[in-house]
Amino acid sequence: MSPVAIPPWNAHGVLPPRNPGLPTDPTDFSPYSVTLGNLVSGLATSAERINILWGFLDFRRALHGAGFTQGFQWVDGSFTEDVEVIEGRSPRDIDVITFVYLPDMAIVQQVVNACPSLLDPRVTKTHFHVDAYFVTLDGVQLNFLVEQTTYWYGLLSHRRDDRWKGYLRIELTPNEDSSARTTLMGMRPAGVHP
Numbered sequence: 001m002s003p004v005a006i007p008p009w010n011a012h013g014v015l016p017p018r019n020p021g022l023p024t025d026p027t028d029f030s031p032y033s034v035t036l037g038n039l040v041s042g043l044a045t046s047a048e049r050i051n052i053l054w055g056f057l058d059f060r061r062a063l064h065g066a067g068f069t070q071g072f073q074w075v076d077g078s079f080t081e082d083v084e085v086i087e088g089r090s091p092r093d094i095d096v097i098t099f100v101y102l103p104d105m106a107i108v109q110q111v112v113n114a115c116p117s118l119l120d121p122r123v124t125k126t127h128f129h130v131d132a133y134f135v136t137l138d139g140v141q142l143n144f145l146v147e148q149t150t151y152w153y154g155l156l157s158h159r160r161d162d163r164w165k166g167y168l169r170i171e172l173t174p175n176e177d178s179s180a181r182t183t184l185m186g187m188r189p190a191g192v193h194p
Contacts, residue, residue: 030166067103
């Protein structure tokens with residue numbers, strides 16, 4: 001899918017689930033396929049958000065270092081909402097579902113042994129500000145993949161108040177990570193990571 005711009009928040013302070021002007025256009029529909037650069041330039045609007053994005057980029061760096069480079073990520077949560085207006089607070093983390101093709105299983109086992117926290121959402125939330133979950137794309141039964149996709153779609157496409165909302169899709173490949181770091185560095189207020 002070709003990347004699109006992140007749509008502006010709607011009147012409810014969320015990404016629209018689809019473009020109401022083009023309801024059948026598959027490129028203008030949630031999950032919106034965006035670049036990592038668009039995510040950084042579009043949602044790094046406060047010191048708290050910049051800090052969360054640093055954690056997300058560090059999380060991606062750790063994934064890439066472990067050999068997880070093929071797949072995509074769904075990005076959601078209060079980070080993709082105007083939560084500062086809706087709830088009067090900053091986002092606390094970024095929700096990320098990584099759909100990944102596994103590297104060589106020996107490498108995966110080394111990663112799990114050396115850094116089990118990379119795959120533990122409780123730890124990634126504390127260390128990277130990422131509420132992280134994984135869905136493998138290879139070697140799985142089609143029924144399981146459909147069930148997982150349906151589960152995550154249903155969860156991510158609604159707020160806790162059951163209001164529909166959109167979310168984002170980013171490629172997992174490390175192609176844009178370096179330029180996203182450079183962009184984020186230029187936006188960094190004093191006292192914000194790194």
